[in-house]
Each structure stands twice: as C-alpha cells, then as structure tokens.
Amino acid sequence: MVSIDHVASKILTYIPYVLVLIDMRYEGVKCGRDGSVDNHMEMGKKLLAAGQLADALSHFHAAVDGDPKNYMAYYRRATVFLAMGKSKSALPDLSKVIELKPDFTSARLQRGNLLLKQGRLDEAESDFKKVLKSNPSDKEEREAQSLLTKSDEIQRLVAQARSSFDSQDYVTAAVQLDTVIETCVWDVTSREIRAECFIQMGEMGKAISDLKAASKLKSDNTQAFYKLSTIYYNLGDHEMSLTEVRECLKLDPDHKQCYSHYKQVKKLNKQIQSAEELIQEQRYEDAVSKYEAVMKTEPNVRHFSLLAKERMCHALAQGQQASRAISVCGEVLQSDPENVNVLKDRAEAYIQEEEYEEAIKDYETAAKHSENDRQIKEGLEKAQRLLKQSQKRDYYKILGVKRTAQKKEIIKAYRKLAQQWHPDNFQDPEEKKRAEKKFIDIAQAKEVLTDPEMRTKFDQGEDPMDPESQQGRHHQHFHGGYQGFQGFNPFGSGPFNFKFNFN
Numbered sequence: 001m002v003s004i005d006h007v008a009s010k011i012l013t014y015i016p017y018v019l020v021l022i023d024m025r026y027e028g029v030k031c032g033r034d035g036s037v038d039n040h041m042e043m044g045k046k047l048l049a050a051g052q053l054a055d056a057l058s059h060f061h062a063a064v065d066g067d068p069k070n071y072m073a074y075y076r077r078a079t080v081f082l083a084m085g086k087s088k089s090a091l092p093d094l095s096k097v098i099e100l101k102p103d104f105t106s107a108r109l110q111r112g113n114l115l116l117k118q119g120r121l122d123e124a125e126s127d128f129k130k131v132l133k134s135n136p137s138d139k140e141e142r143e144a145q146s147l148l149t150k151s152d153e154i155q156r157l158v159a160q161a162r163s164s165f166d167s168q169d170y171v172t173a174a175v176q177l178d179t180v181i182e183t184c185v186w187d188v189t190s191r192e193i194r195a196e197c198f199i200q201m202g203e204m205g206k207a208i209s210d211l212k213a214a215s216k217l218k219s220d221n222t223q224a225f226y227k228l229s230t231i232y233y234n235l236g237d238h239e240m241s242l243t244e245v246r247e248c249l250k251l252d253p254d255h256k257q258c259y260s261h262y263k264q265v266k267k268l269n270k271q272i273q274s275a276e277e278l279i280q281e282q283r284y285e286d287a288v289s290k291y292e293a294v295m296k297t298e299p300n301v302r303h304f305s306l307l308a309k310e311r312m313c314h315a316l317a318q319g320q321q322a323s324r325a326i327s328v329c330g331e332v333l334q335s336d337p338e339n340v341n342v343l344k345d346r347a348e349a350y351i352q353e354e355e356y357e358e359a360i361k362d363y364e365t366a367a368k369h370s371e372n373d374r375q376i377k378e379g380l381e382k383a384q385r386l387l388k389q390s391q392k393r394d395y396y397k398i399l400g401v402k403r404t405a406q407k408k409e410i411i412k413a414y415r416k417l418a419q420q421w422h423p424d425n426f427q428d429p430e431e432k433k434r435a436e437k438k439f440i441d442i443a444q445a446k447e448v449l450t451d452p453e454m455r456t457k458f459d460q461g462e463d464p465m466d467p468e469s470q471q472g473r474h475h476q477h478f479h480g481g482y483q484g485f486q487g488f489n490p491f492g493s494g495p496f497n498f499k500f501n502f503n
Contacts, residue, residue, distance in 0.1 A: 106140065125155075128144045132148070220252075312328050313342050314341065326346055
C-alpha cells in the first residue's frame, strides 16, 4: 500500500513542471493577444483607468506601431502623455489625430489649449475657430468660445507688455506678463522677457526662477543658461555660476559667450577652492595671498571682493596678524555691518591686541544677529574675563612681551628685568622695598608664562597667582617679600645675594 507521504512527495515533484506548462500556455495566449491592435487598445484603456500610466503607454505605443493610421491610438496615447505631464509629447499625437480625422473636435480643442499654454496664440485661435465651425457639442462650443476670448485678451496683454518693455517701464511690463503667464504657463518668450524685467528691477531671485523654467521649457536654450550663470556670478555664487555655464556648453561647446565666461568662472572657482584648502591646512599667509589674487581676477564684482576680504580677515586673525586683521575686517564691516563671522574674527584680533573693550563690543553686536552661537558666547566671556584681568595684573605687560611671545622670548625678557630690578642694586630702603615688589612681580610673571598649564589659565582670563581664584595654590612661596627668595637664584648659580657688575 502506497503511503500518503509518498503520494504527496510525487505531487510536489510534478508541481514545478505543471506551473511551467501553465506559464507557457499563458505566454502563448498573451503573445497572441499582443498581436492584435484592438487588444492593445483595450488593455491600454483598462490600465489608463487604473492609473497604471507607464503600462498603458506601452500598449498604445504598440497599437500605433501596429496601425499607424489608427487616429484613436494616437489620441489615447496623447491622453496618457497629458496625464503624465508630458505636453510636448502629446502635441504631435494630437496633430496626427487631426491630420487623420480633421473633424475630431475634442482633439482639436485639446491641441488649441496646449498651444495657448505655450503662448502660440495665433495657432491656438485657429484651432478654437475651427472647433466653433465644426458643429461641436454644447460643452465643446462653450469651452472653445471661452478659450478664444481668453486668447484675444492675452494677445492684447502681450502687445502692451512688449510696448512697456521697449519703453523701459519694467515694473508695468512685469505686471502685464504676470497675467499672460498665468494662462500661458509654458510660454518661453514671455518668461524670458519677464526675467529681463526682473534683472533690470534688481529682483534676481525672480529672474533666476523664470530663466530656470525657460531652460527646461526650451530644450536648446543656451541663452537662458548663459544668463543664469552671469546672474549667479554677479551675486558672488561662483559654484552655481560654473554649474549653469557648463549646461550651456553641453548644448553648444562652441558657444562664444559661454566659453569665455566659463574660463573666467573656472579660474576664479579654482583660486577660491585653493585658498580655502590653505586655510584648512593653517597656511594662513598663503591663503591671504591667494585671496588677493581672487580680487585681481575679478575686481569688478563687489561680492567677490567682500568674500575675499572676509576670508582674509579670518586667515589674518587665525594667523595672529591682529593689526592687519582688524583693518581688513573693518573694510568688510563698512559694507556689511551685520556680518557675524567677520565680527567674531575682528573680536579675536582685538583680543590679540589686548583691546578687550573693542572685542566685547564686536561680540555683543554679533550676538544680536546670532543669539545661539556658542562661539560668540564663549568669546564674549573670555573678553570680559581678560578685561577684568587687565585691570589688575597683566604678566605679559610686566615682562613687556606680546601675548604671542615664545618661551625663549619670555625668559630673555625676564632675565633682563630681573637684572634691572634686583633688590641688591638699591641702597635706599624705600627704593629697595619698591624693587623687591617689582622683582616678585617679574618672577611671578616668568613662572606663569613659562608654565604651559598656568599660561593657558591666564590666557583664558584666570590668574593662577590670585589667592581668591586659586585658593592658595602656586603662590605660597612668593609670600614674605624678598625673604622668600633667599637661596633662589633666577640665573641658576649660587645663593641669591651676589652683586651685579655693570662694567
């Protein structure tokens, strides 16, 4: 007796072969059906109704290929193109429908509507008039009459807009063209004229919007890409300028205006990128030189001069060239007083120059325009601490060195002053007492500024020798005046009681 498991195993073995046979029979039926234009038309209609536009389009392509004189195949395909937003592709199909069946009023009405949206007003009016003469349905007649009236109105507006433009009344022309473009949404010419109005009015954002639309509506619109590139260039956006001029050269590699402009933008773009790389590498002096070259490459566009000076201001501040940084930053702020980055850089340069009150002013101005900037908050706190500190004891001033001084310079200054203010040099009790105090200050300054940890604290506005902030650390051995130095020789030899020979 055969077990159930054995039967099941056999069935499972044959199922794949059965499925293959079913698939083969189904493919055969499908192939047979695909050979029929009517079947393609039927499948296309069903898929269109179901919203499966790409699949529907494939069937209507097949129907057109199968019967090039089937006007309904063209009409259905045009319907799918319109549903997909591809009006450019729909228009030739509608024209083919009208060629094959001149009395197809629905196709003519749709074509007239597309022509109207493209701003081809004479052709659109011709279609609307023919619909009205072709015994249309009441609905088609009303629609054709309405569109014909609208087209006449647009014709008048276009003429008025061009007259206003020729008279250089760009504001009026732009308003008139607004109404034209509300109806003629794909009208390249009207958008280009309105873009020129916006350029003359200084509304570059609106001009860019119209020119971008024009570059898409007209496939070979090199002039739109050229104008876009020059607008971005004059706005200081060298990267977008380069992108747009490259699009122009893709369409026409020999375009004289675009090629000439491309060389200029490419050179400038390369210089700016190189300068930024130098800043990243902390080669600040080289970066400044590179940005000076940027200003020579493009001396006439204000945005590039400001950009170059802004980045030079940053590089100079980072490179500890405080005096020059303050000057360059100031030039930028005259034109752009709310530039937060420049305010921060100049504040840092002021700190380097120990002009703390000026640094505080710049940080406070920057904070008004960028409330949540942590760098501003920290910089302001630092400047305030340093101002408070400068009103007390400044170890750099005591030794007469800059804040950027190296350890070698600090020790050299210390030795010179220690020799000058050594208490043994003074016999008068009052002078000796003053010298002791001065000598202690000099020694403390040397200790703080040659110790990396203590120097860092001091640079951040904290006095490592202040008992209030340090709770007695680091300064105990200085208490007790000159007696605290018995046995300590700042010059490294013998007890601290020898005389200097100044001969």
